[in-house]
Amino acid sequence: xxxxxxxxxAFVDEMIQGFAAAYRGHILPVDGGVIRRHNTKAGQVAVVIxxxxxxxxxxxxxxxxxxxxxxxxxxxxxxxxxxxxxxVAQTADAGGGIMFCYGNYAGDVLNFNQAQERLQAQGVDVxxxxxxxxxxxxxxxxxxLRRGIAGTLPVFKxxxxxxxxxxxxxxxxxxAAEANARVRxxxxxxSGCTLPxxxxxxxxVAHGKMAVGMxxxxxxxxxxxxxxxxxxxxxxxxxxxLQDMPPVTGHPDGARIGVILNSLGSVAQEELFVVYRRIDQxxxxxxxxxxxxxxxxxxxxxxxxxxxxxxxxLNDELEHYWLAPADTPAFRRGSVSRTLGDPGHIAVTPSAxxxxxxxxxxxxxxxxxxxxxxxxxxAACIIDAQRxxxxxxxxxxxxxxxGIGMQRGLAAAVEAARKARDAQAGAGTMLAAAGNAWxxxxxxxxxxLWGVMLCNLGHALGDAVIPDTATVAAGIAAALREIMQxxxxxxxxxxxxxxxxxxSAALDQAAARGVPLAAAWKxxxxxxxxxxxxxxxxLPRIGRARPHAEKSLGxxxxxxxxxxxVIGAAGExxxxxxx
Numbered sequence: 246x247x248x249x250x251x252x253x254x255a256f257v258d259e260m261i262q263g264f265a266a267a268y269r270g271h272i273l274p275v276d277g278g279v280i281r282r283h284n285t286k287a288g289q290v291a292v293v294i295x296x297x298x299x300x301x302x303x304x305x306x307x308x309x310x311x312x313x314x315x316x317x318x319x320x321x322x323x324x325x326x327x328x329x330x331x332x333v334a335q336t337a338d339a340g341g342g343i344m345f346c347y348g349n350y351a352g353d354v355l356n357f358n359q360a361q362e363r364l365q366a367q368g369v370d371v372x373x374x375x376x377x378x379x380x381x382x383x384x385x386x387x388x389x390l391r392r393g394i395a396g397t398l399p400v401f402k403x404x405x406x407x408x409x410x411x412x413x414x415x416x417x418x419x420x421a422a423e424a425n426a427r428v429r430x431x432x433x434x435x436s437g438c439t440l441p442x443x444x445x446x447x448x449x450v451a452h453g454k455m456a457v458g459m460x461x462x463x464x465x466x467x468x469x470x471x472x473x474x475x476x477x478x479x480x481x482x483x484x485x486x487l488q489d490m491p492p493v494t495g496h497p498d499g500a501r502i503g504v505i506l507n508s509l510g511s512v513a514q515e516e517l518f519v520v521y522r523r524i525d526q527x528x529x530x531x532x533x534x535x536x537x538x539x540x541x542x543x544x545x546x547x548x549x550x551x552x553x554x555x556x557x558x559l560n561d562e563l564e565h566y567w568l569a570p571a572d573t574p575a576f577r578r579g580s581v582s583r584t585l586g587d588p589g590h591i592a593v594t595p596s597a598x599x600x601x602x603x604x605x606x607x608x609x610x611x612x613x614x615x616x617x618x619x620x621x622x623x624a625a626c627i628i629d630a631q632r633x634x635x636x637x638x639x640x641x642x643x644x645x646x647x648g649i650g651m652q653r654g655l656a657a658a659v660e661a662a663r664k665a666r667d668a669q670a671g672a673g674t675m676l677a678a679a680g681n682a683w684x685x686x687x688x689x690x691x692x693x694l695w696g697v698m699l700c701n702l703g704h705a706l707g708d709a710v711i712p713d714t715a716t717v718a719a720g721i722a723a724a725l726r727e728i729m730q731x732x733x734x735x736x737x738x739x740x741x742x743x744x745x746x747x748x749s750a751a752l753d754q755a756a757a758r759g760v761p762l763a764a765a766w767k768x769x770x771x772x773x774x775x776x777x778x779x780x781x782x783x784l785p786r787i788g789r790a791r792p793h794a795e796k797s798l799g800x801x802x803x804x805x806x807x808x809x810x811v812i813g814a815a816g817e818x819x820x821x822x823x824x
Contacts, residue, residue: 606671
């Protein structure tokens with residue numbers, strides 16, 4: 246379990262402060278993550294990596310010469326928000342374009358995509374390479390669906406070294422994509438991991454068993470089997486990875502490979518060496534030539550007892566970048582010359598959650614804003630009470646942090662809404678401020694989606710008039726369209742769309758009949774609650790839960806449940822004020 250923390254909600258902020266203090270010679274903290282302390286050459290490509298916290302040394306520990314130029318660092322097991330990613334990218338930008346590189350998780354994809362769109366709209370050339378090395382996450386025929394785990398290091402390394410060599414953006418992206426095509430990883434766990442403040446691990450492994458193919462966010466393995474001794478485990482991992490060789494490698498005899506044996510948290514270095522001894526024997530017996538192996542912590546999962554093995558099939562170009570010097574807080578190779586100066590003061594773009602509110606609402610809209618604030622406060626109380634229940638639902642086939650993420654997002658939304666009220670903002674501006682704060686503070690998939698919902702609703706309500714049912718229905722419908730477009734989710738995929746779609750339809754129908762808002766919302770909230778419970782019968786078709794689809798059958802989707810809870814809480818407030 247995690248023993249050392251103050252307040253769970255402050256864990257990541259305090260961790261980043263301590264990390265930046267410990268490595269002042271390497272990195273600088275910025276709003277949303279860290280960047281290299283030493284200047285990047287003007288005109289050079291900037292490689293920006295990122296993901297949730299709880300995986301150190303990924304991602305901040307891999308920032309420095311020869312590797313990444315910056316890392317966006319989200320909350321524990323939650324992707325950084327689009328705003329955090331933009332902040333890091335803008336401060337790392339040296340004028341040669343930006344390459345995003347991150348693991349293939351729904352929240353990371355959504356938020357990095359949104360950040361990429363924002364920066365491109367500002368004229369910045371931004372590309373992305375998504376890492377997909379986890380062979381347990383999908384079959385070879387669907388390798389684009391695989392997760393990114395310890396194989397992120399070779400891809401980050403190739404991209405960072407190529408950028409530092411002065412390669413243009415097209416070439417950096419090509420080299421990173423080639424590295425990703427040649428990397429394969431498989432992991433096992435002997436215990437689950439426990440988040441700061443949580444009472445139970447995200448999943449359990451029976452005594453004497455091991456989970457094969459678990460995820461780094463605490464997703465349970467594909468199956469459990471009797472735990473193997475060190476040699477047996479080495480043989481299983483090597484055997485399964487050699488069965489999934491990249492098609493670019495041809496016959497393995499004489500092939501040159503990078504090897505990473507990674508501790509997922511609590512497996513000791515000495516244990517890794519015992520396992521690596523047999524891995525080395527097996528690979529050499531196959532005629533493979535091992536190049537600069539890494540036996541260490543590369544990407545962890547807090548205190549999870551487990552290991553992963555990565556094979557990186559090299560060509561001449563990738564071997565050059567794999568061996569290139571690097572100097573970061575957690576990964577060093579060769580000697581890096583530090584002739585560049587300190588960047589001094591860095592202007593950091595303020596996050597959307599703390600920007601000043603510049604719009605004063607009409608008196609009517611300020612009254613509606615007061616109701617919006619009360620609805621958010623009521624929703625926060627409901628989510629606080631249901632946090633552990635939502636976490637347990639999420640742990641069935643996911644990473645178990647949904648309740649914490651909702652709690653964190655709503656707290657930020659309420660704080661932003663109160664500041665908007667004090668600034669005499671109207672309902673539209675208040676909802677936009679709350680949505681931006683929610684997305685920025687919560688991160689992850691749900692943070693981004695809730696930001697979309699509140700911002701769309703705010704745009705529809707505006708800051709001038711008292712909205713009717715048709716206005717609210719239009720805002721919800723716009724939110725539904727954008728969420729389906731950004732998240733690629735459809736009704737029946739077992740996501741919050743399975744609640745938002747019937748809720749939106751019910752509001753549309755009520756608006757067409759001229760039903761007043763309080764009554765329309767109440768009836769639509771009942772529809773939403775029933776829809777959330779019906780997700781018990783669905784199998785997830787996208788997201789982290791997809792590889793564990795059968796485990797979630799019989800349990801409702803946590804995102805659907807939390808959406809129904811918030812809709813219900815808001816409905817009670819609307820009824821009191823608008824009936």
